Amino acid sequence: MSEDNSIQSLGDAFRGLSVVRLKRAVRLGIKSLWLHRLRSLLTMLGIVFGVCSVIAMLAIGEGASYEAQEQIKNLGSQNIILRSAKPPEEQKVSDKSSQGYVLQYGITYTDVKRIRATIPGVTIVMPTRNIREYVWNISRRVDCDIMGTVPWYPEMRNQRVIEGRFFTDNDMDARTSVCVLGAEMVPILFPVESPLGKQVRVGANYYTVIGIMEARATVANNDGGPDAAKPATHRMFIPLETARLRYGEVLMRRRAGSFEAERVQLHEITVKVESLDAVTGVAEAIKTLMERNHKKMDYEVVVPLELLKRAERTKQIFNIVLGSIAAISLLVGGIGIMNIMLASVTERTREIGIRRALGARRRDIIVQFLVETVILSGAGGILGVLLGVIIPFVVSHTAGMKTIITFWSPMLAFTISGLVGVIFGIYPAIRAAQMDPVEALRHE
Amino acid sequence: MPSPIVHFENVRKTYKMGMVTVEALRGVTFEIQAGEYISIMGPSGCGKSTMLNLLGCLDRPSAGHYRLGGEDVSQMNDDALSAVRGSRLGFVFQSYNLIQQLTVVENIEIPLYYQDRPEDQSRDMARRMAARVGLDQRLEHKPFELSGGQQQRVAIARALVNEPLVILADEPTGNLDSSSGTEIMKLFDELHAQGKTLILVTHDPSVGQRAHRTIRLRDGEIESDVRR
Numbered sequence: 001m002s003e004d005n006s007i008q009s010l011g012d013a014f015r016g017l018s019v020v021r022l023k024r025a026v027r028l029g030i031k032s033l034w035l036h037r038l039r040s041l042l043t044m045l046g047i048v049f050g051v052c053s054v055i056a057m058l059a060i061g062e063g064a065s066y067e068a069q070e071q072i073k074n075l076g077s078q079n080i081i082l083r084s085a086k087p088p089e090e091q092k093v094s095d096k097s098s099q100g101y102v103l104q105y106g107i108t109y110t111d112v113k114r115i116r117a118t119i120p121g122v123t124i125v126m127p128t129r130n131i132r133e134y135v136w137n138i139s140r141r142v143d144c145d146i147m148g149t150v151p152w153y154p155e156m157r158n159q160r161v162i163e164g165r166f167f168t169d170n171d172m173d174a175r176t177s178v179c180v181l182g183a184e185m186v187p188i189l190f191p192v193e194s195p196l197g198k199q200v201r202v203g204a205n206y207y208t209v210i211g212i213m214e215a216r217a218t219v220a221n222n223d224g225g226p227d228a229a230k231p232a233t234h235r236m237f238i239p240l241e242t243a244r245l246r247y248g249e250v251l252m253r254r255r256a257g258s259f260e261a262e263r264v265q266l267h268e269i270t271v272k273v274e275s276l277d278a279v280t281g282v283a284e285a286i287k288t289l290m291e292r293n294h295k296k297m298d299y300e301v302v303v304p305l306e307l308l309k310r311a312e313r314t315k316q317i318f319n320i321v322l323g324s325i326a327a328i329s330l331l332v333g334g335i336g337i338m339n340i341m342l343a344s345v346t347e348r349t350r351e352i353g354i355r356r357a358l359g360a361r362r363r364d365i366i367v368q369f370l371v372e373t374v375i376l377s378g379a380g381g382i383l384g385v386l387l388g389v390i391i392p393f394v395v396s397h398t399a400g401m402k403t404i405i406t407f408w409s410p411m412l413a414f415t416i417s418g419l420v421g422v423i424f425g426i427y428p429a430i431r432a433a434q435m436d437p438v439e440a441l442r443h444e
Numbered sequence: 445m446p447s448p449i450v451h452f453e454n455v456r457k458t459y460k461m462g463m464v465t466v467e468a469l470r471g472v473t474f475e476i477q478a479g480e481y482i483s484i485m486g487p488s489g490c491g492k493s494t495m496l497n498l499l500g501c502l503d504r505p506s507a508g509h510y511r512l513g514g515e516d517v518s519q520m521n522d523d524a525l526s527a528v529r530g531s532r533l534g535f536v537f538q539s540y541n542l543i544q545q546l547t548v549v550e551n552i553e554i555p556l557y558y559q560d561r562p563e564d565q566s567r568d569m570a571r572r573m574a575a576r577v578g579l580d581q582r583l584e585h586k587p588f589e590l591s592g593g594q595q596q597r598v599a600i601a602r603a604l605v606n607e608p609l610v611i612l613a614d615e616p617t618g619n620l621d622s623s624s625g626t627e628i629m630k631l632f633d634e635l636h637a638q639g640k641t642l643i644l645v646t647h648d649p650s651v652g653q654r655a656h657r658t659i660r661l662r663d664g665e666i667e668s669d670v671r672r
Contacts, residue, residue, distance in 0.1 A: 018560055035545050354541045357502060358602070359530015359558040361523045437502045441541070 022367070029372040043340045044380035046333025047420065051384025051413040052391065054326035058409045059392035061322060063402035065315040072311060074158050074216070075304035080271040080283050082107055084264050087296040105298035106264040114293065115271060119285050121278045122271055126150050129243045130267040135236055136201040137189040144185060144234040146202060148243025154213070156270055164196050164211030172239045179207035182235035183215040200236075205246055207238060279305045330416055333380070334424040341373055341428035352432050353440025362433040369432050373425025374418060381417030385410045447514055448475035449609050449641055450499065455508035455518075457494050468494040470664040471508065476610075476643070481636040483644040483655035490661040493614075496645045500533055500612050501525045513609050530558045534603030538615035540595040542587040548598050549574060549583040555606040573601040577631065593624030600631060604640075611635070613644045617651055629654055 033040040075081060084106030112125050129148035134141050147153075151168050154161055167178050179200065186195055195209040213235065273282045283303045290299055345352070352365055388410065392403035457469040468491045476482060486492050497503040498510060501517055504525075510518040517528055534555075535541075542551045549570045556566035574580050577597040587595055596616060603611050613632070617625035629651060636642055636656075646652050660667040 020563070021560060024557065024563075032545060350541070351543050354543060355554065355558075356526065357500065357529060357535050357541075358555045359526055359606075361526040361558070363523075364526075364558060438497050441502075441537070 021364075022371075025367050025371045026375065028368060029375050033372060033375060039340065040376060043337055044376055044383065046336040047330065047377050047380030047417050048333075048384040048387065050326060050329035050333045051381050051417050052387035053329060054322070054413045055385060055388025055405065055409050056391040056395075057322050057325070058319075059388075059403040059405045060395060060401060061315070061318050062404040062406060063392075063396070065311060065318070066404055067402050068311050069308060072304045072308045075302070075307075076156055076158055076270070076272070077305045077308055078273050078276060078279060079156060079304055080273065080279065080286060081302040081304070082111075082269045082271070082286070082290070083300050083302065084267050085298060085300045086262075087298045103261065104263040105296065107266045107269055107299050109265055111290065111293065112266065112269055114289060115269075115286060118289065119271075119282060121274045121282055123274055124152060124156060124270075124272045126153060126156050126270040126272070127240060127266045128153070128268040128270070129240060129247075129264075131243065131247055133202050135185070135189065135234075137195075137198070140189050140191075142185045142188050142234050144236050146236050146238060146243070148238055148240040148247075150240055153237065156272055159216075160214045161211045162214045163194075164209070166211055166213075166237070167239050172241050175239065175242045175245050177205060177207045177242060178210045178239070180211040180213050180237040181209055182213050182237075185234040185236070186212055188234075202236075207236075213237065276305070279303065326413070326416075330420050333417075334377075334420040337373055337376055337421065338424040338428060341369060341425060342431065344372075345369065345428050345432040348432075349435065349440050349443040352435055353437050353443065356435075356437035357441060365433040366429040369429035370422065370425045373428070374421040377417050377421030377424075378414075381414040384417065385414055388413065448511075449478045449480075449513055450474075450476035450643075451509075451511040452498075453509040453511070455498065455505045455510055457491075457498060457503070458506045468664055469498070469505075472661075472664075472666055474659060474666065474669060476641065478609075478641055479636075479639050481632075481642045481644075481654075481656045483646055483652035483658045484661065485646060485649070485652045485658055486661035486667070488647065491664040492645050492647070492661060494664075495661065496612060496614055499610070499643060500535060501528050526558075530555055531606055532609045534606065534608040534611040536596070536599050536603050536611065536613040536616045538618040540587070540592070540599045540619070542595055542598055542602075544587055547584050547586060548579060548590070551587065551598055552602045552605050554602060559606065569605055570601075573605045574598075576604070577601045591624065592620050593627055596620060596624070596628050597631070600628070600635075604635070610641045610643060613642065615646050615648070616644065617648065618646075625651075 086103070087105055107127075109127075112127055115122060116125055127150065131146040131148070133144060133146050135144045135146070151166060151172060153159075154166050161180065162183060164180070166180055167176070170176075171178055181189070181195060181200075189195065189200065190198065195212065198209050199206045200209060201207075216235075271282070271286065273279045280303075283301065283306070287301055290301070355365065355368075389405060392405060395401055396403040452472050452474050454471045454473050455469055456467070456471055459466045459468060472491075472495070484492060484495060494503075498505055501512070501520075502525075504520075505518050508518065509516055512528065513532060517525065520528065529535075543554070546554075549567065552570040552573050553566050556569060561569075571580070571583065574583055577600055579594060579597055579601065582590060582594065587598065590598070596619075600616075603613075616632070617628055620628065632642060632644070633654065642655070644651065644655055652658055657669070657671045659669050
């Protein structure tokens, strides 16, 4: 007896397959799967967990990277940020000779002038001075970063003033004592009334509150972001010129048994580059310029765009890792299905023989078994999608993590689970169809 | 003389079992006319099963020709043979061979299933066949809920449902006690009376003698062909 080519018979299986016959095959498949409910359920679990983990992990990963990217975007992707940093070797020196030594480091006003003068394609240079002080409202106190800055700060940092206004050029020129509070500290200082128009005290000086700045997105520890090291502190904004007038350039810090003084002109400058394409080039130029003029590494250059790119790369790697985990778990699920189907084919050899004797063609047998595996993996896929949607939902509500379920991830997971059913169902189905009817009928 | 329904012409069947070649049938020639009631008998190993597999288009002869209803089926491919089995042949097996997870009526439907009949039509036909073998009260039962004799009736109904040219029965009473066996044989007699062509393969003389013609096989050849 000559054997038909199995690939050809597989191709034939789908030719001349009527809707009626397919519908019956589906009903028959469900029936015989239902007959072994527990077995079918256990077989499905592999696919369920595979699909569900893909969706849940993608949702959590997507949420995390979305948050990281939002933070970086808050820094402004067209910006380059230079920060003053205490050089490590100086730190040691100051620890030894702790008396009366004024440590001088950081970005200077000259740096700002140089950048303005020599680097093309730079629109705004925004300098900032940070002073750490307590801010008082009568007896309420907040440990706060007081930031002396320029009127265009909110615009450059993509932050909005939610109440009142930010200070203007006039405030700068007149060195007025006005301030804008970060939204985080408002309830602490002013639990009942609106702070607008009220006064807060810093040291011996009073400032009139003219606006409230929206709260910063909470800082998750994304890689290398300088903000990551610091906890989200309270911020108060005052005009840069006012800060210069009030605090001069020397900062005093008391420590146990000694005090140290630092002379820092500017803590931070933000450089806005005209176009996104120019960012990398300008960043390089600034780095070179700074290197030439600073002997020590008393500054750092942060390029949000590079951080963003790095975050995207991290996300890509993350996705690849997730993808391979998903592929492996679906593969394992598929092998489980194949294993059970092979057992099922052996178990039902007799039935196959009977059907063949009563007129079933090879393709009918193939369709019958293939439909069963596809139903198994498809149902597993649906269950997995449901679980995979529920889990991120639960996670974001209990752990407070942001999760994003993209439209395509359930679709993809479901499609793959269906494909797994077909791929791992083909071999057992062909094996069933290749059986000699005479042998199959004799099988006990 | 009308053309025969079954025509075996010098049919040979050889099996290769490792190094040895076994000749199960060594050139068998006979004809069966429509409406005949035939038993094929012989000791075990005489080629009965091989003959049954060939008659049932479950296997192809190594040489010679087999015409079923005037059409040469000896060199057909697998799909065509499936179609022939489904439309022209009805099988009754010794161990009933019902599918356990299906109900009586669903079992009877199977041959129609593979011929793409509309569902309600095939359900009707299956019901009618069940009534014909006296099982119209058991349509929704599963095979294991029935006695052996009832199961064999289901099998006969299934063999009849596609209105085959020939009904092949392989030791139909082999698994039954004598009273249910007699009932089944009566059923066969009735079918014969209605003009069906029946081929019984058996080694039980009391069963074989009910047929009107007996072909005896020995060592793969026809020993005798007796009409009564």
